[in-house]
Amino acid sequence: MENISIKNLIVDFDITNEENEIISKKRVIDDISLSINEGEFICIIGKNGSGKSTFVKCLNALILPSSGDVTIYGMNTKDESNLINIRRNIGMAFQNPDNQIVASIVEEDVAFGMENLGFESEEMDKRIDESLNILGIKDSRYSQTNKLSGGQKQKVSLAGILCLKSKILVLDEPTSMIDKNGRIDLLNKVYELNKNQKITVILISHYIEEIKYADRVLVMNNGKIINDDTPKNTVLKEEILLEAGIELPYITKLSKLLKEKGKNLKGNEFTVKELCQFLK
Amino acid sequence: MSILEVKNLKYQYNNYEKTSKYVLDDVSFSIDEKDFVAIIGKSGSGKSTLISHLNGLYKATSGDILYNGSSIYRKDYNLTGLRFKIGVVFQYPEYQLFSETVIDDVAFGAIKKGLSKDEAYKKSEEILKLFEIEQLKNESPFNLSGGEKRKVAFAGIFVMEPEILIFDEPDAGLDATSKTNFYNLIKKLNEEKDTTIIFITHNLDDVMEYANKVIVLNEGKLLKIGKPYEVLSDEEIMKNADLDMPYAIQIFNDLKIKGYNLDTNKLKFNELYNQMLDIN
Numbered sequence: 001m002e003n004i005s006i007k008n009l010i011v012d013f014d015i016t017n018e019e020n021e022i023i024s025k026k027r028v029i030d031d032i033s034l035s036i037n038e039g040e041f042i043c044i045i046g047k048n049g050s051g052k053s054t055f056v057k058c059l060n061a062l063i064l065p066s067s068g069d070v071t072i073y074g075m076n077t078k079d080e081s082n083l084i085n086i087r088r089n090i091g092m093a094f095q096n097p098d099n100q101i102v103a104s105i106v107e108e109d110v111a112f113g114m115e116n117l118g119f120e121s122e123e124m125d126k127r128i129d130e131s132l133n134i135l136g137i138k139d140s141r142y143s144q145t146n147k148l149s150g151g152q153k154q155k156v157s158l159a160g161i162l163c164l165k166s167k168i169l170v171l172d173e174p175t176s177m178i179d180k181n182g183r184i185d186l187l188n189k190v191y192e193l194n195k196n197q198k199i200t201v202i203l204i205s206h207y208i209e210e211i212k213y214a215d216r217v218l219v220m221n222n223g224k225i226i227n228d229d230t231p232k233n234t235v236l237k238e239e240i241l242l243e244a245g246i247e248l249p250y251i252t253k254l255s256k257l258l259k260e261k262g263k264n265l266k267g268n269e270f271t272v273k274e275l276c277q278f279l280k
Numbered sequence: 281m282s283i284l285e286v287k288n289l290k291y292q293y294n295n296y297e298k299t300s301k302y303v304l305d306d307v308s309f310s311i312d313e314k315d316f317v318a319i320i321g322k323s324g325s326g327k328s329t330l331i332s333h334l335n336g337l338y339k340a341t342s343g344d345i346l347y348n349g350s351s352i353y354r355k356d357y358n359l360t361g362l363r364f365k366i367g368v369v370f371q372y373p374e375y376q377l378f379s380e381t382v383i384d385d386v387a388f389g390a391i392k393k394g395l396s397k398d399e400a401y402k403k404s405e406e407i408l409k410l411f412e413i414e415q416l417k418n419e420s421p422f423n424l425s426g427g428e429k430r431k432v433a434f435a436g437i438f439v440m441e442p443e444i445l446i447f448d449e450p451d452a453g454l455d456a457t458s459k460t461n462f463y464n465l466i467k468k469l470n471e472e473k474d475t476t477i478i479f480i481t482h483n484l485d486d487v488m489e490y491a492n493k494v495i496v497l498n499e500g501k502l503l504k505i506g507k508p509y510e511v512l513s514d515e516e517i518m519k520n521a522d523l524d525m526p527y528a529i530q531i532f533n534d535l536k537i538k539g540y541n542l543d544t545n546k547l548k549f550n551e552l553y554n555q556m557l558d559i560n
Contacts, residue, residue, distance in 0.1 A: 149323075208456070247456035248486055250527045250549075257553055272527065276534040279559055 003089075003168065003200060004036040004059065010066035011054055011223075028054045029222035031068075038167070039198040041191070043211045043231075046220035047245045052204045055220065056170050059202070060090040072168070076213045089119065091166035093158050095173045100157040106132075106148075107141050117164070127163035135159050135189055158186070162193070168200045171191070187213055209249045211235075212270045218257045219244050232268045251275050282310040283476055284334065284444065289343035291329060291500075303329050304340070305500040311444075311493070316470050317478045318487040318508075322522045327480045330497065331446050334478070335366040337424050364393050367442035371449050374421075374429035377436075382424075383408070383417040386435045392438050398442040400439070407435045408439075411465065427458040434462070438469070445469070451486070463490055484512060484526035489548050509544040522548035528552050535559075 011029035014022045028051050035135060036042060045054050047182040057063040058070050061077040072089055075082035076200065103109035107128050114124045132138045133178060135155045140148065154174060161169065174186065185201075191213050194201045211217045217234040219227035221244045227234055235252050236239070248256065255275050264278045291304040304326050317466045319327050332338045333345060336352050336359045345352050352362060370376075374375055374506040379385035383404055390400035408414040411431045416424065421432050437445065438478060445466065467490060469475040482488060487494055487508055496513040504517050511517065513529050525533075528547040535556075542555045 181413075243487070245457060247460070254553060254556070258556055261557055265556070272530045272534050275536065276531060279538055279540060280534065 001038045002035050003038045003073055004034075005071040006032055006034045006058075006068070007071075008033055009055075009058060009065050009070060010067045011051075011058065011063060012066040016151065028223050029058065031060070032217075032223075032225055033068075034203070034225065036200060038200055039194070039211075040216060041194050041201045042216050042218060043205065043213045043214035044202065044204045044218045044220060045208065045211065045244070050244070051218040051223040052220050053172055056092070056172060056202060056204060059168075059170060060087050060092055062092075062229060088164070090168045090170060091161035091164050091165055092170040093154075093161050093172065093174050098153065100160075101145050101153055103145065104144055106137075106143050106145055106156055109145055109156055110163060113160050113164050124163075127165070128159075131159040131162040134162060134193070135186070155186065166199075168202070170202045172204045173206060174203070183207070183210075208246060209270070219246070231270070232266075235268045236266075281313060283313045283315075283348060284311040285346040286310070286334075287344045287347075287496070288331075289333065289345065290341045291333065291338065292341050295392045302341075302500050304333070306343075307497075307500075307502045308343075309495060309502060309505050311476060311478065313443075313476055314470065314474045315476050315478075315493050316467075316491050317495060318477075318491035318507070319478065319495045319497065320482070320484070320487065320521065320523065321503075324499075325497040325521070326500040327497055328448055329339065331368060331448060331478065333481065334438075334444075334446060335363050335368050337368070340367065364440050365442055366444045366446065367437040367440060368446045369434065369437055369448065369450065371452060373433035373437075374426065377421040377429060380420060381418050382413070382421055382432050384473045385421055385432060386439055389436050390439045404435070404439050407439045410438075411435050427454055430454065430462075441473075442475070444476040444478065447477075447481050449482070451481065466490075482523075484523060488528045489525045492510060507545075509547055513544075531556075541560070 009029055009032045010027065012025040013028050015024045015026055017023050032055065044055070046052050052133045054063060057192045058065060058077065059072065061083055064078060072086045077086060082219050101109050102112055110128050110131065111124050114127065130143070132141055133160060136150060137155050137159070140152065145153065147154065158174060171190065187210060191202060193199050203214070211234065212219065212229045214231055217229060217231050218225050219240055226243060227237060235248055242247065249270065251269055251272060255265045255269040259265040259267040268276045286307060288311050289304050289307040290302050292300050292302050306331065319330065322326050329338065333340055347362060352359065359398050377385050379388060384400065386404040386407060387400040390403055391397060393468070395403065405414060405417065408417055413428060416428060423431060424432065450462060454462065463486065466477055470477050491508055493505065494508050495505045496511060496517055498520055503520060504511050504514065509529065514527055518525055531552065532542050532547060540559055546552070546555055
């Protein structure tokens with residue numbers, strides 16, 4: 001079932017002078033049309049400034065189209081009366097968790113979104129427990145948020161979003177502050193949610209290795225989507241990757257070079273096991 | 281000949297009680313001229329504290345550091361002179377830029393070192409050329425992108441031609457291409473100018489690729505020092521330091537199970553590729 005539909009989306013930013021007069025416009029999103037189905041895991045990659053963050057902000061009406069339409073479960077983001085319902089359906093986590101933590105105690109911070117939407121306190125209690133449990137930070141429920149590490153803060157802000165039980169989860173580089181093991185851990189949790197609860201996930205990442213979690217990889221460049229394909233197919237498209245300034249993951253790079261010399265590989269392997277199986 | 285020798289180094293913060301634990305606890309090792317050394321270990325293991333000792337910024341509670349055979353803790357030791365020979369680049373060095381133009385910023389250290397203005401600017405231009413940013417020389421450093429600022433900050437250190445260069449997570453926040461460029465650059469300095477390199481990192485694939493010696497710290501103690509393969513293939517050590525093995529070693533292990541024995545001294549990306557190519 002289609003839950004996100006985007007038609008000819010264009011976003012222009014105004015460039016203003018010192019007197020706040022608009023002197024020109026800059027096209028940030030350049031005619032994107034796309035539809036995303038319920039339960040899909042989408043990964044968006046691309047250079048800094050390619051329009052990734054702007055694009056996802058259009059989904060929950062933080063940014064409105066200059067022209068074109070964004071429709072979430074049939075609700076157009078341009079219609080202000082849809083705003084609350086759209087935002088209930090889309091939970092969004094941004095890069096820097098320090099900008100998103102509002103309360104001094106973890107449980108209060110996690111509850112903030114639910115309080116705004118008028119949840120009963122028993123229900124809140126239950127959901128806080130659940131979401132902290134999913135992320136493996138149950139022990140920190142009564143901790144002070146300012147004593148947490150960057151990675152823990154990122155998990156707390158994510159917990160606050162999970163307990164809203166949104167059907168769509170948008171993550172804008174959610175693992176930027178976490179070391180490699182913490183990153184894999186968090187993404188595995190998100191992956192489970194996607195598979196077990198059919199939550200649609202849209203992940204912006206600049207770690208190319210993370211695309212392996214996705215059903216579809218969108219590559220963005222200059223406000224356009226220049227690729228919409230599976231991870232395995234995406235890494236084979238040399239011109240696209242070059243254009244978007246993306247380097248291949250270690251294993252894939254190795255596999256590709258070996259394939260060019262005639263080894264029995266596809267050139268799109270992601271794991272050590274896949275790579276080494278050409279030697280039976 | 282060893283250029284730097286660390287002997288039984290212990291350090292604890294003065295303002296704590298006598299019972300406080302040592303941030304560095306009896307650390308001893310030696311570094312030879314032209315070594316390319318990686319320091320690894322989880323957060324809080326003492327990595328940054330250790331490198332702050334190497335040019336005398338921190339004074340050890342006990343123990344000694346010898347540079348070219350003489351103790352830097354001797355009463356009449358010229359510490360200012362030492363700091364021109366051992367350059368330390370801390371995390372996010374781009375926040376330390378302050379001059380009005382790029383070239384002024386780069387030349388600053390060289391002038392302080394005692395070079396004439398002409399010489400300093402000539403050398404600075406050479407370095408900017410080496411870094412491929414000579415076209416930016418008259419720009420304000422504050423108008424540059426993050427990656428460019430980082431290069432300017434590095435250039436300002438390289439221009440002093442230190443014998444030892446120390447980096448604290450030099451690649452944090454750099455995209456893949458800028459990262460590769462950076463490592464290639466210090467590799468060139470290491471190979472062509474015999475500069476000794478010491479760097480802290482969390483990325484073990486980079487350690488395999490560039491280092492010839494690895495130091496593992498854990499809770500202030502030196503867990504192991506040795507060649508990359510020797511250290512990073514040690515399962516117990518890696519578990520202790522909460523690190524995943526680099527891909528090269530994972531591939532090595534997988535192939536070993538299949539009955540192929542690769543040369544442990546040739547596990548850099550291109551070497552590994554060539555070894556795998558030779559397997560029939």
